[in-house]
Amino acid sequence: MTxxxxxxxxxxxxxxxxxxxxxxxxxxxxxxxxxxxxIGGEGGAERADIDLVTLIVARAEPPISATPExxxxxxxxxxxxxxxxxxxxxxxxxxxxxxxxxxxxAKELVQARAPLVRQKVADRxxxxxxxxxxxxx
Numbered sequence: 618m619t620x621x622x623x624x625x626x627x628x629x630x631x632x633x634x635x636x637x638x639x640x641x642x643x644x645x646x647x648x649x650x651x652x653x654x655x656i657g658g659e660g661g662a663e664r665a666d667i668d669l670v671t672l673i674v675a676r677a678e679p680p681i682s683a684t685p686e687x688x689x690x691x692x693x694x695x696x697x698x699x700x701x702x703x704x705x706x707x708x709x710x711x712x713x714x715x716x717x718x719x720x721x722x723a724k725e726l727v728q729a730r731a732p733l734v735r736q737k738v739a740d741r742x743x744x745x746x747x748x749x750x751x752x753x754x
Contacts (some may be wrong), residue, residue, distance in 0.1 A: 665719045665729060669701040669711065672730045673718060680726070687726075690717055694727060 674697045679688035686707065693706055704714045721727040 663719075664715050665722050667700055667715055667718060667729055669699065669704075670732045671700050672697040672732055673700060673703060674728045674730065675726065676728055677726050683726075686717055687721060690714075690721065691726060697730070699732070 673690075673694050675691045675694035677691070679691040683691065686709070689707060690703060693703060698706075700711065700714055700718065703718075704711050707714065709717075718727060718729065722729060
């Protein structure tokens with residue numbers, strides 16, 4: 618990383634305004650990011666038992682009363698998506714997505730499913746077939 622370059626200025630010259638990617642809000646201050654408790658709403662209910670690999674599927678279209686984040690989550694969940702994918706697509710932390718999903722589960726707008734798990738132990742016949750195939754190579 619290269620250090621910032623200093624600019625010389627004459628004694629009567631005013632300093633140049635700092636460049637910012639965000640335009641200043643009214644009053645010359647930069648806007649504060651939206652707080653997570655505003656997005657999550659009332660957090661009085663217990664969280665649903667979900668983890669990063671839980672699959673979420675929408676059961677209905679977003680209602681008019683849904684927040685923008687809830688509506689976006691419902692639109693994404695037309696096909697099953699994991700909570701980790703939803704967190705990445707919405708650019709929200711897992712804990713925030715869990716709160717949104719808990720609210721939607723309470724309203725019965727989404728369905729949470731455990732991921733499909735294959736057999737924990739591989740079939741012996743399959744392993745032998747793979748082993749024989751590799752030996753023939």
